[in-house]
Every structure is written in C-alpha cells, then in structure tokens.
Amino acid sequence: MTAVLVIAxxxxxxxxxxxxxxxxxxxxxxxxxxxxxxxxxxxxxxxxAIHAVPAQVVAAQIGAAFAGRRxxxxxxxxxxxxxxxxxxxxxxxxxxxxxLVLDPVLxxxxxxxxxxxxxxxxxxxxxxxxTTLLTPNVPEAALLLGAAPARSRDELERQARALLDxxxxxxxxxxxxxxxxxxxxxxxxxxxxxxxxxxxxxxxTLRGTGCALASAIAAGLAQGLALAEACEQGKRYVTQLxxxxx
Numbered sequence: 001m002t003a004v005l006v007i008a009x010x011x012x013x014x015x016x017x018x019x020x021x022x023x024x025x026x027x028x029x030x031x032x033x034x035x036x037x038x039x040x041x042x043x044x045x046x047x048x049a050i051h052a053v054p055a056q057v058v059a060a061q062i063g064a065a066f067a068g069r070r071x072x073x074x075x076x077x078x079x080x081x082x083x084x085x086x087x088x089x090x091x092x093x094x095x096x097x098x099x100l101v102l103d104p105v106l107x108x109x110x111x112x113x114x115x116x117x118x119x120x121x122x123x124x125x126x127x128x129x130x131t132t133l134l135t136p137n138v139p140e141a142a143l144l145l146g147a148a149p150a151r152s153r154d155e156l157e158r159q160a161r162a163l164l165d166x167x168x169x170x171x172x173x174x175x176x177x178x179x180x181x182x183x184x185x186x187x188x189x190x191x192x193x194x195x196x197x198x199x200x201x202x203x204x205t206l207r208g209t210g211c212a213l214a215s216a217i218a219a220g221l222a223q224g225l226a227l228a229e230a231c232e233q234g235k236r237y238v239t240q241l242x243x244x245x246x
Contacts, residue, residue, distance in 0.1 A: 002222045003031040003069045006215070007062065007088055008077030008105075009038035009050075009114075016042070016208035021075060021215045024237070028219035033069060035061035038080040044207060047112040055083035062091040071098055072222025075215050076127075078105035082118035089126055095169065099132040099221045102168070103214035104140050120144070129167030133227065135214050136163065137174045153184065160188040172197075172231055174213070187231050195228060197235045204245035213238045 004025050011017035017040065022032045037058055041049040065071065074092060079085050092100065104123060106115050115123065124144055128134060141159045142149040150156045150173075160173040175184040185197040216237040220230025 001029060001031045002072040002219075003033050004215070004218050004222050005033040005035065005062070005065050005071045005074045006077070007035045007037060007058070007074065007079070008211070009040050009080065010036055011040055011042050011208075013042045013044060013207070015044060015206075016211050017077060020208035020211040021077065024212045024215040025219055027237075028216065028223070030072070030219045030222060031069070033065040033071065035065060037084050038078060040078075042108075047108045047114070050080065050112075050114070052080040052084065055081070055087040058084050059087040059091045062088070066093075073218040074098055074100045075218040076100065076102045077211055077214070078114050079119060079123070080114065081116055082122050085115075085119045085122040085127055089122075089130060092130065095130055095132045099218075100130060101133045101135065101214045101218045101221065102127065102131045103135050103210050104144065105210070106140055106143050124166055128163075131168040132170065132221070133217060133231075134163060134168040134171045135174065135210065135217070136171070137210060141173055156184070156186050157188065157194050160186050160194070164188060164190050170227055172217075174210070185231075185235060187228060189227075195231075197231060199235060199239040202239070202242045202245075204242045206242055206245050209238050209241065212241060 006021045009017045025032045036053055039051045107113050138149045150159050160171045163171045170189045173186045182198050183201045187195040213234045216234035217230045220233045
C-alpha cells in the first residue's frame with residue numbers, strides 16, 4: 001500500500017490532528033506513518049494544554065519513517081515551535097522527490113496560538129519554498145501575509161497569489177470562512193489561471209476539516225493523481241463529511 005507520512009500533533013478529542021489524518025488516509029487506502037510534533041489536550045470548544053515534542057525527537061521520528069518505508073507524500077499539520085519547523089526542514093527530502101502538503105496550523109478556532117512567532121516566520125521563509133501545496137483558510141492566509149482577511153473573490157485570488165511569492169508550488173486558499181451560498185476554494189499555480197473548486201455552503205460545522213482536506217489531497221498525490229485532481233478529491237471528501245453533520 002501507498003504510505004503517507006503525517007507530521008502533526010495529537011488531539012485528545014479525536015476531532016483533528018493525527019487522529020483525523022489517519023482516518024482520512026485509511027479511507028483512501030493509504031498506510032499512515034507519523035511523526036508527533038506535540039501532544040494536545042482539546043475539547044470541541046478549546047485547547048486546554050499543549051506539550052511540544054523536542055525537535056530532536058521529531059527529527060528522529062521522520063528519519064525512522066523514511067528508513068522503514070517508501071513515502072509517497074508528506075502531510076504537515078501543527079508543528080508548534082520554531083525548533084520543530086527547522087527539524088522538519090532538515091529531515092525531509094525535496095518536494096521534487098516527495099510531494100508535501102502543508103496545512104498551516106497557526107491558531108485554534110478558539111483563538112489559542114498553535115505555532116509561536118518565530119515558528120511562523122520560519123514556516124513562511126524556509127518551509128514554504130519546500131512545499132508542493134499550501135492549504136490555508138482565510139484567517140491563516142491573512143496571518144501569513146500580515147493582511148486583513150479577504151472578503152471577496154478578487155481578494156481571495158490576490159492573497160492566494162501573494163502566498164506563492166515565498167515559494168510554494170501551489171496554493172489552495174479555502175473559502176469556508178468566507179460568505180455566500182457557494183463555498184469556493186481557489187487553486188493557484190504561478191503563470192496559470194486560478195481554478196475554482198466549488199460546493200454548496202452547508203450549515204454544518206465540524207472540527208478537523210482542514211486536516212481532512214490536506215490528508216485527502218496528500219493521499220491523491222501519493223497515489224499518482226495530478227495536483228488539481230487531488231484537490232478536487234479532497235474537496236469532495238470534505239463536502240461529504242459536512243453533509244453527514246446535517
């Protein structure tokens with residue numbers, strides 16, 4: 001079976017993080033390798049405790065994963081500290097060898113910071129150039145750019161293209177936090193027209209949809225799908241998850 005390496009945090013509620021990633025990857029028939037970056041205590045309402053895993057242990061987990069299996073793709077979630085961001089950068093192969101999907105987990109929906117300031121800077125300047133696909137939501141894109149959250153389709157595209165400047169090969173800016181009857185995610189690649197991934201905006205909420213989307217895309221890339229096809233697969237999967245909450 002195809003293996004995907006997930007580098008992310010645990011979530012005691014099971015709604016997000018490594019647990020959600022593993023469920024999604026199993027759905028798509030992928031084996032899951034993991035490197036735990038932090039242990040978190042969470043409920044559906046808040047984060048109550050975070051314990052960051054030492055960077056040398058994160059690096060050792062990544063090294064062991066690559067030593068044991070052929071890795072078809074990497075999915076990055078919460079990294080927690082600047083030291084862990086640097087450990088990841090030093091431990092993974094170039095994106096030309098193994099595609100990397102980065103879900104930039106910067107803050108919890110309750111507002112708790114999940115990556116320190118130095119870590120955000122390292123992610124922006126050093127990890128994005130190693131990234132195949134960056135998958136921010138509207139608030140995360142604004143934080144990475146130091147800008148106000150996008151409020152229109154044109155602003156979404158401008159911010160998505162601005163996020164290409166640090167070096168990711170592509171950006172999928174998720175429109176779930178925007179407004180309107182249709183939830184539009186924008187896939188942008190330098191020099192190409194933006195591609196819209198659309199679904200009806202559902203009156204449903206579910207933690208871990210960002211994890212699920214990035215993991216579904218990573219599964220597709222690991223199994224040989226083109227980037228746009230993998231993104232469409234991820235969008236369909238998350239839409240199905242939300243439908244189940246209605």
